[in-house]
Amino acid sequence: MCGITGGWWPQGSPDSALRVSTALDRLRHRGPNDRGHEIYPLGFGELHLGHTRLSILDLSPAGHQPMLSHDGRLSIVYNGEIYNYKEIRAELQQQGFRFSTQTDTEVLLNAWLCWGPACLPKLEGMFAFALYDKQDHSLTLVRDPFGIKPLFYYHHDNQLLFGSEQTAMLALMPQKPELNWQRCYDYLVHGQYDNQEDTFLAGIRHLLPGHLLRISLQQPANAEPYQWWAPTLVKKEKLTFDQAVEAVREQFLHNIRTHLRSDVPVGAALSGGIDSSAIVCGMRYLYKDLPIHTFSYVSSDPATSEEKWIDLVNQHTGAIAHKVHIQPHELAEDLDTLVKAQGEPFGSTSIYAQFRVFKHARENNITVMLEGQGGDELLGGYSGxxxxxxxxxxxxxxxxxxxxxxxxxxxxxxxxxxxxxxxxxxxxxxxxxxxxxxxxxxxxxxxxxxxxxxxxxxxxxxxxxxxxxxxxYKGQRLIEKLAHSLQSYGLPHLLRHGDRNAMHFSVESRVPFLTAPFANLCLNLPEDYLVSPEAETKRVFRAAMQGIVPNVVLNRNDKIGFSTPEQTWVHPTIDKIDEGLVPNDTTRIFAQVSKYKKQINSIPKKTTYASQMWRYINFLCWRPGIK
Structure with missing residues (x-):
């Protein structure tokens, strides 16, 4: 896992190298093991590619980036993991391609040389990369099907800037961007974020999941992203339920097997729910002697604690358990750090529980963590x-x-x-x-x-x-909703939480549910295979995990996850409303602070938590950090 940044300055710039260097400083947590920065002066402008490396595969200096293809034509900065890189490497070797490293980066370079963008559907993994082709002077930005790995960009006046995080983008920008008021409204009132191209900052955009942006450096003005992947929702010959169970089981175990490929220690986030339990139990099913470290948040509230389920899975697999307990005052103490790590406002205090889980993993020398994001969106989870x-x-x-x-x-x-x-x-x-x-x-x-x-x-x-x-999608509204959730409203903000929390501690988060073959399999099943006529969620997956996951876990119908006692945690942070305001702050114009503060102060501490309270506090903590 890594950080990437860079940009195209069409007329060159006296401070471009300093800007990219500052951006790399801000991405060091994403890649503490190595750093690279190359400048390509082209006569009609200047291209910069920058990279910070977290070494996961081939820990030697051979993995340094930017990496050149063996013929010198392509140069790449790449953030991610291609889990089936060994199989693609073997296919390329049969076609005469040679390799000098054991990295998946070199596999990606040769795959692009061989197939161009047509190589992308072959890749099972998570990735965001920038690739410069010297032959036609083009720069291509690519993001994986689900947007597991982040990629922001700014494209204006023939200039293109890109980076893995907003802080890097702010270092590159020619001037401080204004707030995007639409996105601020969407977040504060409706809790919506990370569900479209626009971000909280005007001019800075997400490259959307499954999208590609290619510009000619000689004519960069009119390029627009296009979608290279969407779920394949084509009616196939209907599988019987038993056939579907076998197919789901086989593909899921394949995903676990490939996601465990690593040259550094691997652990797993275990909430106690079906998805995270299936990952841990799948690891044990495939590898009887594999040391398994699990990391779990345990709520102090008995109503939201999953400790009994966590203990059951750990006992079943013989895993080494690591538990995180959080006191109410700790969120207030860590709030500024958490908000800075996330880069933009986010939805709930459960993100702090996840933040602490990744912190605990790093403290125990775990560099790669598997977690269960995506299972609900693919299999009809949540409340069905x-x-x-x-x-x-x-x-x-x-x-x-x-x-x-x-x-x-x-x-x-x-x-x-x-x-x-x-x-x-x-x-x-x-x-x-x-x-x-x-x-x-x-x-x-x-x-x-x-x-x-x-x-x-x-x-x-x-x-x-x-x-x-x-x-x-008439008659297939569940499938329509799941497909939409994968790349728009639903999954993207959850993946953002996991990526930023993990990378803050230089930990790579992997999500075994999220591969294109698994998505295409699940979303072409009949809806009642996913949610039963009796409203049981994840019907086919529960059946597929029989004999792997304890039945008592598979029979659960509640979903808790990293649920937190929000009311208890949030009230100590209310003072941030005043602390977050500065003279002439846009927020004073955007919102009537006195009315809002009166509203939230009227909410008794023991009542159901009002989500607007958290969002507003989070928003105010984030605003002063935009620089």
Missing amino acids: YPGHRLLSLLEQHRYGAAHDFAKHWAKLNGLSYRHALMHLAHITLPPKVYALARQLTGRPFEPDWLNIDLLKEAGVKLCDYRPPLKPD
Whole structure:
């Protein structure tokens, strides 16, 4: 795992080398083992490629980057892991390509020489890279299918700048960027972030998951990213349920096997849920003698503690357990560090629990961690996406099945039948009716603590983003939702949390659920293989893990994860509202702070936590760090 940065200055710049050097300083935590910076003066401009390296495969100096292809044509800075690099290397060797290192970076260079961008679907892994082709003077930025590895860019006035994190981008930028008010509104009111190209800072964009941006350095003005990967949702010959179980089991174990390829110690994050338990149990199933270190957060609140499930999995696998316990005051003490590590505002205090888990892993000399992100989005997890599953059944005219599903879902989740219909209404109500429903339930689009007139004048859309329901997915609304969650609203912000938390401590986080073959397999299964008619989530995966994961874990119907006692943790941070404000701060214009503070101070400490409280505190902590 690494950090990458650089850019194209079309007229050159007297301080470009210093800017890239500063950006590399800010990425040192992503790659403490090595650093490289190459400058390519081309007569019509100047290209910089920079890299910080965390050594995982081939720990020798041969892995230094920027790395050149053997013919000198290509130069690359690359962040990630290609787990099937050995198989691709063997295929390339058969075609006459030679190798001088044991790195996956060299495999990627030769694969690009051989197949060009057509090599990308062959790669099973996580990656973000910048590749310079001297033959046609092009610079190509690429991001993996799910956006596991980050890549930001700025493209303006023929200039292209890129980096793994916002702090690196800020070092490269010609001037301090303004806030993107739309994204600030989306976050503060609706909790939405990392779900589209725009970031919190105007002009800085995400290269979206599964996208590629190629520019000609001689004519760089008009290039736009395009999508090179999306889930393949083509109806295939229907597998029987037993055949699907076998296919899921085989592909998941293959993913575990390849994700364990490493020249440094590997551990696993264990929450106690089905996904993380399956990873740890899969490691033991495949390798009977492998030393397994697990790292878990244990909540002090019995209602959210998963310690009994964690202990059960550790005992079943003979793993070496490491547990993290957090006191309420610790979040306030670490808040500034956490916010800086994340780079942009984020959604909940559970991110702090994950932060501490990765910290504990590093303290125990673990460099690579496997974790279970993506299992819910691929297999119909969480609460089973009841609104989308109900809509599928209704569009198939299976009204009785829809009624039965709603009853089962309500009983399974300890809720009423009405709650199932509310999930359906959330995705089907017309916009005006939906806005009214939000107003009546105390979640207005225009809360009184925002300066609404000013936001309207600035062109901010004061609404909630709901993905449109596409005609092509009629009768397959669950599959449509899962596919959308993989690359837009859902998974991307979870992957951001994991990447930044892990890399802050120079730990590589790997997510074995997230490979293109596994995604294409799961999303082409019938919906009732994923969520059963009785509303059981991850139906096919539970069956696939029989004999690998203890049945008592597979039979769980609750989902806790890294749940934290937010109300207890957040109240000690309320003073940050005043500390985060500075004279003439944009936030004073954007929001009416006095009204907001009055609102949150009126919330008793023992009531259900108001999510806006955390988001506003987080936002104020982040603002002064933009420099």
